[in-house]
Amino acid sequence: METHFIRKSEFDWLSKANGVAVQIKEANYLQDASNYNLFMSLVKSRSNEKDLNCRIVVVDKLGFVVADSSGTVLNKTIMNSQVFSALSKKDKAEKAPDQPIMTAAVSVVDKNDKNKILGAVILSANIEDIYTSLDKMKSQVYLLSLVASLFTGLISFITSSFITKPLKALMKFVQRITTGQLDQKVDVVGKDEIAELGNAFNHMAEQLQRVEQSRQEFVSNVSHELKTPLSSIKVLTESLIFEENVPVEMYQEFFQDINSEVDRLNNIISDLLTLVRLDQREIPMNITNVDLTEMTQNILKRLVPLAKKKEIKLIYESHKDITAEIDEVKFTLALSNLIENAIKYTPNGGEVKVIVQSDVQDAFVTIQDTGIGISKKEQSKIFERFYRTDKTRNRETGGTGLGLAITYKTVVMHNGSIQVESEEGEGSTFIVQVPLRHAWKGALR
Ligand SMILES: Nc1ncnc2c1ncn2[C@@H]1O[C@H](COP(=O)(O)OP(=O)(O)OP(=O)(O)O)[C@@H](O)[C@H]1O
Numbered sequence: 533m534e535t536h537f538i539r540k541s542e543f544d545w546l547s548k549a550n551g552v553a554v555q556i557k558e559a560n561y562l563q564d565a566s567n568y569n570l571f572m573s574l575v576k577s578r579s580n581e582k583d584l585n586c587r588i589v590v591v592d593k594l595g596f597v598v599a600d601s602s603g604t605v606l607n608k609t610i611m612n613s614q615v616f617s618a619l620s621k622k623d624k625a626e627k628a629p630d631q632p633i634m635t636a637a638v639s640v641v642d643k644n645d646k647n648k649i650l651g652a653v654i655l656s657a658n659i660e661d662i663y664t665s666l667d668k669m670k671s672q673v674y675l676l677s678l679v680a681s682l683f684t685g686l687i688s689f690i691t692s693s694f695i696t697k698p699l700k701a702l703m704k705f706v707q708r709i710t711t712g713q714l715d716q717k718v719d720v721v722g723k724d725e726i727a728e729l730g731n732a733f734n735h736m737a738e739q740l741q742r743v744e745q746s747r748q749e750f751v752s753n754v755s756h757e758l759k760t761p762l763s764s765i766k767v768l769t770e771s772l773i774f775e776e777n778v779p780v781e782m783y784q785e786f787f788q789d790i791n792s793e794v795d796r797l798n799n800i801i802s803d804l805l806t807l808v809r810l811d812q813r814e815i816p817m818n819i820t821n822v823d824l825t826e827m828t829q830n831i832l833k834r835l836v837p838l839a840k841k842k843e844i845k846l847i848y849e850s851h852k853d854i855t856a857e858i859d860e861v862k863f864t865l866a867l868s869n870l871i872e873n874a875i876k877y878t879p880n881g882g883e884v885k886v887i888v889q890s891d892v893q894d895a896f897v898t899i900q901d902t903g904i905g906i907s908k909k910e911q912s913k914i915f916e917r918f919y920r921t922d923k924t925r926n927r928e929t930g931g932t933g934l935g936l937a938i939t940y941k942t943v944v945m946h947n948g949s950i951q952v953e954s955e956e957g958e959g960s961t962f963i964v965q966v967p968l969r970h971a972w973k974g975a976l977r
């Protein structure tokens with residue numbers, strides 16, 4: 533800015549000096565000495581003019597001072613580089629190196645021959661005002677940048693608190709979840725990314741709560757299931773211990789009951805162990821090519837006595853041999869559970885039909901019974917652990933509610949699915965779908 537102002541001032545003072553030079557040229561003062569007094573008063577008055585207000589020195593072509601508004605160098609010779617330049621027709625204005633003074637030197641030519649130089653006019657002016665206004669501007673710029681940075685600081689403080697406030701709330705939420713307080717919810721405001729994050733956190737908390745709830749339910753179910761046979765054993769043994777003169781028949785009867793309760797405990801525990809192992813994938817899948825039709829027939833053969841006891845007609849149907857890549861032991865257990873259920877939940881004299889079919893991709897095993905059926909509401913729940921539609925009656929039939937959970941888990945491990953169709957009082961149909969070719973999942977291989 534300083535350079536710019538100085539340049540401009542050089543230009544100004546050159547043109548002012550030119551103005552004076554032209555006046556002197558027109559009045560022919562440098563050649564006609566008769567008007568010397570007029571010349572002097574012109575120099576004096578011009579130097580005092582408001583728009584000039586400077587010192588004016590006029591030299592002849594040899595550098596001899598013929599007029600000086602301050603009168604100090606009159607009749608002396610000045611020959612510095614600037615005057616020398618002006619006398620060679622190279623007009624020039626420049627600022628003194630260490631002072632705020634501008635000097636402009638221009639040539640004065642002959643009125644009739646502009647190539648003939650008669651002398652030069654030198655204007656020296658104080659240009660302190662340039663520096664005063666520069667200083668003023670400087671302090672204004674400082675003030676402005678101070679205000680601007682304060683303003684930016686304030687704005688960024690406000691916006692950052694907008695962002696950090698919800699993040700801090702989320703952080704607190706996560707910390708509470710980590711300490712086990714799962715019934716948390718973050719307040720979600722707006723629709724931005726942070727709000728989405730908040731929604732995701734809420735969803736996660738709900739999911740965690742659900743998992744925790746089903747874990748607690750499972751534990752309480754297990755304890756309940758184990759407690760019931762144990763308390764019957766306790767009652768039976770105590771009555772034998774505290775009763776006097778117990779007849780042998782009674783001993784035998786009670787011990788049979790105790791024995792069946794122990795069997796029941798055993799069953800529950802082995803079912804639970806199977807489920808846990810399936811959960812943890814502890815038992816590796818032993819996939820081989822299995823003749824599904826032969827396998828199903830073997831299961832049915834084993835269940836014939838059970839069906840006979842209830843006079844239930846067992847029907848098997850298949851039109852071709854079907855082989856599938858499955859784990860024979862696990863799949864046998866899965867199908868047995870379904871067929872045992874069909875027999876168990878069908879009243880005496882009913883019918884259980886097992887159909888094995890396939891298309892190009894999948895095998896389908898259908899188990900159809902004419903039993904008690906399952907209400908629509910309960911159809912989705914029967915695969916849960918310990919779920920039984922009628923707790924008291926099923927206790928009599930000896931069920932624990934783990935059979936279908938095991939079946940479901942096994943079928944899923946085979947990348948298959950189970951479908952239920954049922955009408956209460958009319959019967960149920962379970963359809964198991966399993967791919968003929970096993971899709972290996974990295975971890976199972
Ligand atoms: N074919 C069926 N007909 C009617 N109800 C059924 C049938 N299969 C299952 N259910 C219902 O689903 C519940 C769960 O079956 P699941 O096989 O898991 O348990 P369970 O048979 O009671 O005991 P277990 O663990 O000994 O098999 C049963 O208690 C029964 O109420």
Ligand SMILES: [Mg+2]
Nearest residue numbers: 873931935936
């Ligand atoms: Mg069962």
